[in-house]
Amino acid sequence: ENNVVTGIACSRDEAKLTLISVADRPGVAAAIFTPLAEAGIIVDMIVQNMSEEGRTDMTFSCPVGDVAKAEAALEAAKARGEFNYRELDKDTDVAKVSIVGVGMRSHAGVAQKMFKNLADDGVNIKVITTSEIKVSVLVDRKYMELTVQSLHDAFDLDRAP
């Protein structure tokens, strides 16, 4: 597991926005990202999980500086009836921390090690998303340095090359 992860990435200038309780019907995701694209919001992460009773939440991240513009664009589209949501949750207190490794054939082992490391530090995971070469989590921003250092140690990344 150790030599599979070759780096830790982090970023603290993103905010997390979640549209709580959107309809799980074709067209809803397109309707949500139309006003965001038109307003020129730079969206990084997009996370949606399975629905329950026909509703689900839609989360995305954008620069902290874009939050007001994103909210205005979404509220205007909602007022025009383009889609509906119960509430827009804005969290500007997040940091994204990722473990990076090209050979992560099975995420289960490296993910478990990453999550266990965060748990041992008492850090709660707000959001998780993965790609072929990364496992990324959103955590409280105050834990970013601690988490990055702790993961460096856990995956033996501190050794000088």
Add this chain to the structure above:
Amino acid sequence: ENNVVTGIACSRDEAKLTLISVADRPGVAAAIFTPLAEAGIIVDMIVQNMSEEGRTDMTFSCPVGDVAKAEAALEAAKARGEFNYRELDKDTDVAKVSIVGVGMRSHAGVAQKMFKNLADDGVNIKVITTSEIKVSVLVDRKYMELTVQSLHDAFDLDRAP
């Protein structure tokens, strides 16, 4: 937008498993992936969105052939009190479809175009996750070929080089 997306990836041999209503406390994600790693389950996607009233869902994908082993490992860990969930939702009828592009600085525009394309084909999006170079969705497996062809057309990828 068009020349930013350079390819469409797809895979139909993954299943989607969702642990519905897990506790949003440090240590829970680590506890869930421990039995999966020990059982040698090859996990590809991991998706968790923000929690509500202290509970959230944990979704992961694994090869269709690993579903029974994954379920047994999770049920055994639950029986041992290592974590709790209300229900394990198993969906073996999914396909993963991704748009790929290195310069996707802002996902909002390309994501909106992808989601609109799926909506126009009447394809419902079950799960969404992104990385720096990809937007990936899980859809009903029966729509995989249609979706891949439709996205090729939408992003002008069919032109001979």
